[in-house]
Amino acid sequence: MNAYVNPTRIISIRASSLGDLFDCPARWEAKNLLNKRNPDGARTRLGTAIHEAVTQWDHLNLIGEEVSLEECEEILHHQIWQPNEEVDWSDLNQNDAESIGQSLMHKYITHIVPTQKFIGVEVRCESLILADLGIELTGTIDRIYENEDGELGISDIKTGKAAVGSDGVVKTVGHAPQMGIYTVLAAHALQEPVTAPARIYGLTTGKTDKGQHVGIGEIESPAEVLLGTEEDPGLLHHAAKIIKHGTFYGNSKSMLCNEKFCPAYATCKFRK
Template sequence: MNAPFSIRASSLSELFDCPARWETKNVLGRRLPIGGAGRMGTAIHEATTLHDYAVMNETTVSLDDCDTVLVDAIWNPNEDVDWTDTDQQTAETTGRALIRKYISDIAGTQHYIGVEVRAEALTLADIGITLTGTIDRIYQHDNGQLGIGDIKTGKTACSADGTVKTAGHGVQMGVYTLLAEHALNEQLLAPARIYGLTTGKTAKGQHAGVGEIPDPMDALLGSDDRHGLLHHAGQILKNGLFYGNPKSTLCSAKFCPAHQTCPFRK
């Protein structure tokens, strides 16, 4: 019997969007430098993690401490970064503002019981997949139920009225919920939460909000009369069905290492 394919939870959505791009990056190991906006998002994640972990453990952390983590992640990245979409100074200024907005508008309303939880690999032998990943946040709802949360940054992450863009995140949130249940050995019945932070360059364009995805595992696991997305992912991997999707919004040289030679673009 062939060994299960190992797949990171954060990459599953890309497998469905364009299997050819997923194969190029995750099987063939061809990578592009991360964009400046992506690096800013990573820096914000690292800084807010410092804050939330300290609060969860009832220890003290200052905004200066969070800023130090942010600045180091932007100016001393541990990966190649293409800063053409935003420069480092703008990323730092925007990141500092969004850290404060996250802490004031979101973090204080959440009861986290887990921050950056590295889940044990979960093997689903029947479909030939091993899931891996780190769970951004596990929160406790007011009713006592547990759910997962994930910070998302971007130009459209949250609108001015506080509405968070949840579309497109369901698959990833479902996998994180599955991994969290495996890690905690209990059900997570609360909705998955997206903590949206809009990366506007000025205060007027910087928004924060919380969006929810009820029953995030439904589409993944399927039901008695239909296969779930994990089954379809297993079929793609098992049979090497790495077809391209030229209509993907990420079909460009900026996001795909195989773009220049991809036969599916013809």
């Protein structure tokens, strides 16, 4: 009998991992239940560095304290050159990573921040247990914003080679499960409706200024996709089935089916 097939056991799901579960359950199991790890890739570390730097800017502005670009640049530099974990720099060296990170940090602060009204930055939410599904939702919400109509919504920073197209369109496909969990957690934490569209702040990590695009994309009603209805169960119901029954099948066609990204790659029977 699979160790995870236990009707009384509650399995914790981080919001940031839900997309991984649907993309390749075998990879999700290796990382989230078996605690297997790969070294961070260079672009993952770059994304973390940018995230930490702009969070400093947004947080201090939110609480009314002064913040300088130099302070944020120093945080980015530290994250690139003194990471607290192993990083594989084979496809992007640290000098280039820092240059890209500084450019995108400035673009985020200049082009995105002035258009947003943040009411929460890096909001750590209490876990939410859905006993009927046997799962516990956890996560830290990047940003909670208020739109021009006074509605609250959640937003998340996404970096990557294809985060934003050259036409300025932000890639939102595949992010609905994570945004849905953040929306549910935000409503639980704030004890009020979170009804505005979820926003993705996309930052494309091109090596030159011409290839570095930033933009904002929106996902309407991500919580509905997550929760569903009695007639049409949502994504959480499907996630619960995979976990409860321990059906962690692999997906050899996943874009992340690679030894750099999957700690189960070497022993995975699904890619043979």
